[in-house]
Amino acid sequence: MNRIYKTMEPSVVDEQMLQKAVEEQGPQDQAGRIAKEEGIQYHEVIQLRLDYRNILKIDHLWEFTSLTKLQLHNNLIEKIQGLEKLINLEWLENMDPLKNLQIFSLGNNLISQLDNVIYLRKFKNLRTLNLAGNPVCKEENYTIFVAAYISDLVYLDFRPLDEQTRQKAFTQYQYAIEEMRHNDLQEQRATEAQKNNEEELQLHKDAFVEHLNGSHLFDSMYADDAEAAKLAYLPGVATLLESYQTQLVALCVQIFEVGLTQHTCRQNEMDAFFTGFQDAVADNQQRGAEIAADFERSRRQVMAGMQQAANNRLEARISNYRDEITQLCHTLMTLELQLVGQLEDITKDFERNISDMVGGFIEYVQGLFVQCRDLENHHHEKLLEIAVATLEKVAKNELEEDLPDDVRLLFVDKDTAVSAVSASHDTHLLKIDNREDELMTRINSWMTALIKSIHDEEIKRNRKRISEIHNYVDYVREQLEELHLQEHQ
Template sequence: MRLESRWNSLSAGNQAPAALNGSAFTNLLFATLARCQDNAVPMLERVKFPSYVLWPASEMDEETQSPTAERNKSFLEEVNFPEPGIINLDMIRSSYLEEGQHGETRRLHQLEPVILERIKTLRLEFKNILRIDHLWVLPNLTKLCLNCNKIEVIEHIGMLTALKELNLSFNYITKIENLETLVNLEVLSLFGNRITRIENLEALDKLVILSIGNNLINVLDGIDRLRFVNSLKVLNLEGNPIAKLPDFPLSQYVTAILPQLNYYEYVFIKDEARDAAQKRFYRELREIEAKQEKEIHDRETEARERAEAERLASSFVEHLDRQQLYETMWRADDDGRVLMLIGAPAQELAEDYEKDVYELTQKIYKLGLERFNERDADIKDFLSCLEEGRQEFQSLGQKHIEEFMQYRDKTFEEASVILRELETCEENGPEHVQLCEAMDTTNAQFDEALNELWQNLMAQELHLHEAIEESTLNFEHRFTRLMSSFVEESQLYFLQLRHVCEHFSESMTDAVSRFISDKLAQHDLDSVPQPLRICIDDRESLLNLVDAMKATHIARIEEREDRMADRSKEFITNYVEKLNKEEIERHRAKILEINSFMEMMRKAIANLPEEIHAELLLQQE
């Protein structure tokens, strides 16, 4: 009744639009059900049942004295009040085996081994859990229910990156934390906790529903941060101290500052209500927008840079578009920094060195983008050809099935006539024997046609599978040649980078030698930097410094070269493996589809006599 009245109250007072699309209606219904469920638990907790309320006092005294009553009492205590503890593997396995199964299905389900990687949903409700742990064994978990426990800290769930729904309602949580890595989270319920402020939710880019009612939130700070969660459509803050402030309509404030929101407290936000709210909180909205303007710009810039980095990573020339390689060459190069202490001569050489390195890295960068466009076009052509081939075979198979379905309709019509005559004729009579023979002939012909269809469809599918495998192999060879050509061309530029490094090292040797010679001639050894004084009387020390600098720079160049070569090989291997895996999955699914169709046709003709018999009985009635 509460659910019905709740739904009626939502739809009666013009709180919902006249017409909702499928997605909006689903979200509203889901939110309404969740709210009713959330409110049910505290209502039940307020109901106090006296011990042994079902027994009269005279019978109660007698029952409580018996050993059976003591055993029942301990059993009930164990069921209703489990010992407080931490999530462990045994709890995970037992909850999975008990979930959603009944009768024989449950018995068979419990006989199967528990493969933790396959668990998608886990419900650990009313378990008296104090602490979250051991969930790292469930990498593919998409729904986790931990409501109605005694959890105080959100922890040890950061590795559940596939999680889409998380229910932590009715616990003792005081702070929202450790959710940043749950990038696929869509539904988050923190209803009925002890949270004092909204925080640490900006990273949840896919969050759609947030229920955080009946907490201790007493400040507005943090609500404005939800503006960065563009996917947020449903928010519930009812029952918090800020929702009870006199002369402050929290619903209007939320409606004004969160333009992406569609429902607040499970009530649809109308356009006129949003306009009125934005007019009332115009000043607050402007202040929030001004404060977040720079952050929004920074986030957009970061998103563009991230997208560009992904594009460059696909072309294997990431971090080569500016001076990144040159900067890494000097990073942790203490010997080179010592040589640079001679001042202007070294600085001039370094500037020329930087210019030469930049020119060569730009050539590698442009080459990578050019080859990436060629590879991308080649991949698109290949995938287009694959899709055309699949569509062609799909059309051919569909044609065979349509022809068979026409034959099936005709055969079933003839068989229906024969079966109706069999129902009316005398059993074991001459006519009955002839009709049975005719029915056997019809069944045999249908089975033969079905087998012929199966052979045609399977032959087409096998031919398509082999053609795709061969095309993928040819694509791999062609793609490998393209990648090898790119790597070889880039290696020529890396070779020139090494020559530039060697030339710079030789120039630095001459510059430092002249610097020391000038200081010796001027008898001004005190102006020689302390780290270079060892080179005054020992040229070998100078050569060692230069060689160490050159080795460091060349090592950075070779690391970048090896990284490009290795990643290009990995890309080919991974992409071809992905193509083969997708084709194997498609091939298996198609075979299952064909066999399922055959089985359906066999069942259809096998069930035809029963259907005709039932139809005749209905006509007689």
């Protein structure tokens, strides 16, 4: 392989290489400086050239999700990998006969295994593939294999795939491809199921009630309870635990269901607020734009008239026009002030509504957690009764059940037995308290952050609008002063 860069050290695609490539191939001059200051967003990059860089391994490209053209030819790549996130990849080549075909070029690398080609089936829109100059091209079944696994391919190494080649590929690899497609379908279904589960869990987290739609809280209480496994051997405890779990799970499900319902209500309230907020801003902007447009039309007429006016009348016109500019500034500022007041009223109503919703939800959930603690206290009392009764039977040697030695050690005296039951009880109450505290803390933090973000965004909008008004007013004043200065020269 003839390489003009033999002296370069082999490399991998890393952050430093990508940053340099994006900066070199991105906007230049002032636009480039601005982009560099604001930070280049990889997910916005459309095209990227990584050719002639002695790359051994493709990596670190997962952020380039908008990439449509990627050039990796003339490197040292041995394996096609790391492209899963590039769902938009479609290098559109502008040369006949490949015009407007989706093409991927990895020519002149070190790809040597036919199995690498199977990876490329992930790109459903791939129509043209260039692997020319790679060792894999010398494999006996190279063309047939590629045609079989990338069935929609039109051109391979810049040559068309004829129907005879396609038919031969289908016949030779039919069963292998069917098995692969079956496995792909299974994998896709598993991926979709995982995605659905993750989305569902995220919804539950957004409602602050994740893992409360089942026995998670109950299980966590006993997972960290060192005495629970021992106490479970006592007569009657299994039945007691089953009843306790059923009732506790029912309370958790109540919290879960009301959490989802309240989340929907909060979301509807937020949607209504932001819609009203944006409508108010849009209406105000429209009115401001109309005022500015009317003034701009008038300004051009006035400026034209001033240029033709006699000197003795020009000063008066300039003075009047200065007053009109001042009035424009006052009008636009008044309009903005009205909007600020309107948005304050809308925001206060929203804050009151969302605060009432959160407060009502918290109050209701606190009541259910109280019931959880009452249930735990009742369970504790019953378990204590069983432990004391067991202690008496052990003391009288009347216990019929055969208890393990470590369980019998709990009943050497009353204090030991009571301590074991109390320790179990304390562990359970702590779990319940922590779950309640977590829910309350998170929803209050969410509400505080939401309201703060609304106020912060409004401050930014207001400052930006005032700056726009001042910039425009300054501009028309400068135009007037330039005209005034020209007339006195």
